[in-house]
Amino acid sequence: MHGARFDRRRFLQSSLLGASSIALTGCDVFDGATDPQSTLRTVFEAASGLTYRSQRLLGGAHTLAPEYTKADIRQTQHPNGSVLPDAEDYLEMARDNFASFKLAIEGLVARPTTFSREALLAMPARTQITRHDCVEGWSCIAEWTGVPLGMVLDQARPKTNARYVVFHCYDVIERSLSGAITYYESIDMIDAYHPQTILAYGLNGAALPIANGAPLRVRVERQLGYKMAKFVHTIELAESLTHLGLGKGSYWADRGYEWYAGI
Numbered sequence: 001m002h003g004a005r006f007d008r009r010r011f012l013q014s015s016l017l018g019a020s021s022i023a024l025t026g027c028d029v030f031d032g033a034t035d036p037q038s039t040l041r042t043v044f045e046a047a048s049g050l051t052y053r054s055q056r057l058l059g060g061a062h063t064l065a066p067e068y069t070k071a072d073i074r075q076t077q078h079p080n081g082s083v084l085p086d087a088e089d090y091l092e093m094a095r096d097n098f099a100s101f102k103l104a105i106e107g108l109v110a111r112p113t114t115f116s117r118e119a120l121l122a123m124p125a126r127t128q129i130t131r132h133d134c135v136e137g138w139s140c141i142a143e144w145t146g147v148p149l150g151m152v153l154d155q156a157r158p159k160t161n162a163r164y165v166v167f168h169c170y171d172v173i174e175r176s177l178s179g180a181i182t183y184y185e186s187i188d189m190i191d192a193y194h195p196q197t198i199l200a201y202g203l204n205g206a207a208l209p210i211a212n213g214a215p216l217r218v219r220v221e222r223q224l225g226y227k228m229a230k231f232v233h234t235i236e237l238a239e240s241l242t243h244l245g246l247g248k249g250s251y252w253a254d255r256g257y258e259w260y261a262g263i
């Protein structure tokens with residue numbers, strides 16, 4: 001057992017170069033990576049596929065991310081990326097403390113469902129103290145409370161051909177001549193049903209602040225920060241990711257980062 005662990009670490013360190021050592025600067029766009037012909041992009045894709053396959057291969061389905069104690073919480077969760085969506089429907093909801101918030105589950109489900117805020121709060125909750133690692137190089141340990149994503153999905157009854165869980169968010173992450181792009185992310189069914197994957201509405205014992213994704217944000221503890229979509233309003237089950245954005249399944253994956261951002 002001990003030997004197997006050591007080998008796993010050594011294997012990940014020596015042969016994979018990990019997600020973080022290849023990712024260059026952080027959450028800012030870097031030039032060149034969106035060009036489908038770019039070598040940089042090819043390198044990213046190869047590394048991403050390798051990380052994904054090796055994590056899944058090496059018993060990855062059930063391993064837990066490390067959890068910490070309250071004493072390890074040394075600072076507030078550093079807000080990053082969007083900190084306040086400017087959509088009018090969002091702001092209206094925020095003024096009323098998100099009382100009218102509804103989460104929709106759609107796509108490849110037998111029973112498309114919406115959850116009110118009260119319904120989500122009434123479901124069994126999980127609280128976990130974990131470390132958030134941003135690809136930019138900073139980390140924060142914080143206590144997150146929310147409902148396990150798997151429980152929410154079960155109520156909508158995912159169809160057997162559903163392979164991915166897509167998160168659609170309120171915030172516009174980019175505006176260009178061709179229009180506004182709202183943040184989107186996706187994970188596979190293994191991470192969706194992982195026990196530490198929650199839809200969080202609480203942070204460090206209080207209601208989730210707007211800057212950290214209120215009223216509801218994803219925690220996928222074995223991956224980097226950009227996978228943890230904030231301001232989620234709709235969850236879509238899908239068989240492929242090609243219909244989304246530029247086809248890589250995530251706003252940042254479409255800009256050169258790994259879709260599977262394992263840590």
Ligand SMILES: Nc1nc2c(c(=O)[nH]1)N[C@H]1C(S)=C(S)[C@@H](COP(=O)(O)O)O[C@H]1N2
Nearest residue numbers: 078079080081082134169183212225226230
């Ligand atoms: N909707 C949305 N989710 C998002 C982002 C964003 O800009 N919009 N940024 C991501 C990035 S890069 C990080 S590091 C974390 C930051 O979460 P925090 O603000 O709670 O620290 O949210 C992720 N989820």
Ligand SMILES: [Mo]
Nearest residue numbers: 134135225226
């Ligand atoms: Mo990030």
